[in-house]
Amino acid sequence: MTDTMPARRFRHATMRDFPQMQKIYAHARELMARSGNPTQWGTTFPKEEVVLDDIANHRTMLLVDRVDGRERILAQFALCPGEDPTYRHIDGAWLDNDAYVTIHRIASAGLVRHAARDCIVWALKHYGNVRADTHPNNKAMQHVLETCGFARCGLIQLLDRPTDTTRIAYQRHEW
Template identity: 35%
Template sequence: MNDLPAIKDIITDARDFLAEQGINQWQDGYPEDSVIAGDIDRGETVALKDDEGTILAIASLVKGIDHPYEAITDGTWRVTGTETNYVSIHRVAMAKASRGHHLTHDFFDLMLEQIRLDPEVESVRIDTHPQNFGMQHVIETNGFSYIGLVPVTGGQPDERNVAYDMVLDR
């Protein structure tokens, strides 16, 4: 919880960055402070820090059934979901000062390394806004495959994000 103010600043910077690109993702106030604090409280937040302890990137790793993902359309997950066999990556954001330093791939490598430590986890899921081509590129270059469309958490009933998964090699 000591990192909450810094994480909130990163989320705000990411929201502003998306707005500058004309992407409607996170423009409605999501993720709210309560969502961010809940991630931290449940131990789901991961952070990439430099040697001085400054947070460079954050994300949430959520294990278990992700209900919006159960409503996938135009595709199917390659591994059927259970309470323990997949992890969803949510709320990925880079600190403004970290952009352009090619840290995203390293951050994904570290997250996937951590996820692979859990022998129950068979796959990893992630989604993003259909206009967020930068994040789609990051997702695809980190080994995820496009799967289909999922409802946007807190979005309009017809709003969909593009969804990806990765089956873990063991």
């Protein structure tokens, strides 16, 4: 065994990754529930058809490494360019109205530390103006976003569900 860490890289997800991605989302749902955030993703979010659509439209990015010759998915997230309809109305104010990308559905496999942070840093490096949101009970994601320099911009309301819709909105713009 060596003292060096396996090289990490980012790549787009493919349909072959879907079964492992579903396991990672299940792990994330369990972790959220144990951490006092049982309702953000409940037992069924993200829906299978949303994950498949993200993959088909090249929105899903994977953080991967190789151990013993096998690739492992360390974390995954959807990177959504263009205006997010959910972000049109905010109780607060965005940093600006410039073009941005949104990080959605980020989940770590739990195999290494700081995998979610690495995903966010990668998005900032490649896109510069990034928005995200998270549930008020998701203290872990709030911490990650804030330690990555994101500003709390206010509250938004999700459009795709009838209850538990309030989310804290974040933005960071690399000027």
